[in-house]
Amino acid sequence: MLATMGYITPEITGKFPGYLSPSAGLKFADVPNGLAAISKVPAAGWGQILAYMAFCEVSQDQSAGTPAAAGDFGFKVLTxxxxxxxxxxxxxxxxxxxxxxxxxxxxxxx
CATH class of the missing domain: 1.20.5 (Single alpha-helices involved in coiled-coils or other helix-helix interfaces)
Structure with missing residues (x-):
């Protein structure tokens, strides 16, 4: 659901001013929405995204004996x-x- 909003919001509100990659001369406004953005983002940017994803996965304590279930953040909306x-x-x-x-x-x- 957030992906849908993340796709629509820049189209309505505009994109951040400034540079996504100053060394490559790439501005946020130069990156299109959708699948076309894959080829525009520099390899170092994808590396940063993957490193952050790995950090988020590793930092989750899902060891044996932990009472919390995966994805249970204590926000009980659907109870x-x-x-x-x-x-x-x-x-x-x-x-x-x-x-x-x-x-x-x-x-x-x-």
Whole structure:
């Protein structure tokens, strides 16, 4: 769902001023949305993205004996005392997630 908003927002509000890569002379405004951005971002930028992703994965404590489940950040939006209401909310969230995935795929190939 955030990917869909991340695609739409720069189109509406504009992009950051300044340089994405001063050494390459690449400004934020020069990077298009969608799949065309893959070839515009320098290799060092992709390296930074991958390094940050690895840091986020490694910093998660998922060792044996940890009581928290993966992805459980203690933000209980979809909790309900009624099991049927919880089941309905979870199904709606799943449907919204699937719709957002189809939306971003449509935007990529538009």
């Amino acid at each position: 309900a005392s009624d099991p049927e209401a919880k089941k309905t909310k979870l199904a709606a969230e799943l449907a919204n997630g699937r719709l957002a995935m189809m939306a971003i795929i449509g935007m990529f190939f538009q």
